[in-house]
Amino acid sequence: MHAVTETLRVLVVGFLNSPHVTEWVKAVAATGTEVHLAGRDAPGLPPAEQGPNVYALPANGPPLLRSLRMSRALASVTAEVAPDLVHAHWLSEFGWMAARERLQPLVCSAWGSDVLRPGRLGRGRSVRALQGADLVFADSAHLARATRELATKKVPVEVVRLGVDLERFAPGDAAAARRALGLPEDVPLVAGVRGLATVYNPELLLEAFARVRKRHPDARLLLKHPGDGAPETVRAAIKRLGLVEAVTVLGNVPGERLPDVYRAADVVVSIPSSDSSPRSVWEALACGQPVVVSDLPWARDELAPGGQALLAPLDPESVSQAINRVLDDDALARDLGVAGHAFALSELDPTACTARIGALYRSVVEARR
16 A cells, blocks of 8 residues: 555445445545545445446355455455555455455444344454454444454454534424425324334334324324335234334435434334444434434443433333323423434534544554554
């Protein structure tokens, strides 16, 4: 890799169509960093748009052969780009490939499941990524602790978040947001915003919502997720619970419309079985909306002490009680929204967040000189 210049050149490696990665690239590039992106599309999401400085790695063939091809292609792209630094997102997806190819300096981002729920193969790959990394980013103190425990050598781990566009994600007109999404304006609205994969417990949310409807029979549930349609198991649960007329499944939404999903809701719900400081929760907080989250370590660390959200154990009765608390108590809903908005402003200023990322990048590069 060439000697570091005033303008840093960074190769980001990750899923080309992941909002996590694309938002990261945009934010870092806005600071004047020259950013290149390599990776493949994640299944289940709309394909990425190809553009300059984007390199699609070969993603065909059986899993092991595909991984080998991608790893070698990543090494070739790195030689072509000659970056000051490689930043691989997801330890078990791309970090281990960068480590295997001995790409240096190397920053890796852990994103939750690659550390908290890795599986046998994923665990080995995540450990390999940590062995090759100069620095690891984690988005919560809980994930940082788990990352240090997983590593087989001492590796620096920093809690780093990408800021949220606080002008776009801000309190707004709920009625206008509902009109934009084609939702009724005069009924209680619960929004589930974490996708419909099993880890996000969509069926548990539906069970909880069915209980909420006993108290609020006109309530509606909006299920927002990145894909199109809903899995058969979710459709079956909606039918079994008699919620066909009460549930709207909203697929991929353009970025400019995403704030409306939060603003439209009376309460936003995020109840995965495993998590670490999810961006969707922070966006909801920035929009000043009351949030119910699963009672997990990251939320106990960050949201519970300041009263920025309601935490609920993962059972339908507890989740429904938390939702009803918000729907039944206007003062509580208002206090949660105000506290959450203030917390997002204090933690996720995009200028401060990207400046810190840039400083950490440069510290890694300088240490290798």
